[in-house]
Each structure stands twice: as C-alpha cells, then as structure tokens.
Amino acid sequence: MKKQLIIIPSILFLLILLTFFYLLIIERNPSEIPSNLIEKNVPKFEAESLINSKKFISHDEFGNEIILVNFFATWCKPCIEEHIYIQRFADEEKIRVIGINYKDNPKKTIKWLNKLGNPYSNVLLDKNGRIAIDWGVYGIPETYVVNSKGIIKYKHIGPITEKIYKKINSLTKEIK
C-alpha cells in the first residue's frame, strides 16, 4: 500500500506534466476563444453602406451564396497585411466578401480602399461597434465564412495568412 501511495501520485503528476507539455507544443493561441456562432444563422442586422445610400438588410443578403464577412478598419495595422488575401478571395476565387468597417472614419476608409483596392461587394459602417457585438467580435480583423444557407461555418480571429487563406479556400470548396 505504501508503494502504491507513492506510485499513484507520481503517475498522476507525470500525466499532468505531459498534458501541459502537449498544450505547449501544439500550435494554438491560448487567448483565442471559439465562436459561439458556429453552425448558427448569421445575426440579423441593418447597416448603412459606405458607398451607396441603400440600407443593407442582412436577411435579404445572406442565404443565397457563400459569403465572407470581414471586420476591418483603417486604423488596424494587421488589416493592411491581410488585405491582399481578401483581394485574392474576391478576384481569384470569385467569393463575395462583405466588409464591415469597424469604428472608423468613412472618408479615411474611402481613401484606404482607393489606395489598396476594394475587394468588398458591400462596405458596411459599424460606427459604434454594435454590429461587431452581434457577431461576437472582440478584436479586429476577424473573418467569418457563411454558407449558402446563411449559416456561419468558420471564424478566423486575426489577420489572414497564406495558411489561413488556403484553409478558407478548401472550406468554401467543401461547403459548396
């Protein structure tokens, strides 16, 4: 029994150590929180558009095709980094991308899009961050993949990289 008393806690301790080690070596961002909206319908919202005066009503737009929703701002540096990939989604993959301009100055956004190119089919204004809260956004850039039934299939937090670009591409082909 005395032997067991030493062996059992040692094994338990070793298991805990191995778990910590495993969590340390796998590729993950511990501050990243899984979205609660995956496999759920897109939130209902209405928004002003940056370019045209027509009001954007979410339930009229989602549910017909695969759409990427990208939260961005001109003051957000990583948004510049990922812009090239957003452009590639629109140009090369012909995927519709809706941009939600988070707490920004519309004039600056127009200038920014003129300079970097506009990959968005619609640019919606989220002046007070209320739309972002409905989508469960907590730090931009964030990108959502919505299927043709209007259901959110994937969320990426942070800038899109080559790896994430490929991942989203294969996902959109999968859910087509």
Next chain:
Amino acid sequence: MILKKSFIIIISFCLMQFLSNNSYTVEPDEVLKNQKQELRARNISKNVRCMVCQNQSIDDSNAPLAKDLRILIRSKIKDGKNDEEIYKFLTDRYGDFILLKPPLKLSTLALWFFPFIFLIIGIFIVFYHNKKSKNF
C-alpha cells in the same frame, strides 16, 4: 525610527493599491440616473468578462469593447430587460466564456466537482496513511 518610517510607507503603499483596485472605470456619461438600475448594471458588469483583457471584468476594464458592453447593458436595463435576458444576450454571442463564473452544466460538471473529488481522495490518502503508521 527608520523602521517606523518604512512601516508607514509600506502601509500607505498597500492602502493606495487597495484603493486603486477598488476604483472602477465606469465613466460619468455612462452612469444611469436611476440608482437602482445603475446598481443592477454594476452587478451584471462585475460578472461579465472583458473579452479583450480576459482576466478582468468589464466593470474594471478600460478596453473600448468593455465600454461598449457596459453601455449596451445599461441600454438593455433601460429597455426593461431582466438580468437573465441580458446574460443570455451576451452568452448567445460570446459563449459562456464571457461569464466570470461559469454556469453549472453537464459540460462544466468536472470544473465544479473535481476539486471536491480531489479533496476527498486527499483526505482518504492522509487518513489511510496515518492509520497504517499507527499500526506499526
């Protein structure tokens, strides 16, 4: 004398720390006129995690998202929503992670009861060990 002085400095430093920890970040323009409603908003905010800083409540956090959520909670209270409805609104969007105190659910059972189970195992081991030693 020096000891007395350093003691006073340490005590005042601790007091400052204590007072600063108790100060809150709610800005004057956010505060509701109705005191009862404001108290409800404060109580809810203390239990809602700031998703940006993650180890603070939105009541303590200076992050812009925390401010947005504080304002949103107050507007929902003004609209006559009850606490459960407000918590549901938040967890529907950000999951249970937004609550600083996780709810008791099937998926969180281990979180709630493992400490007690380990405590019982520990007591059992100590008790058994003592009994054995006494026998020798």
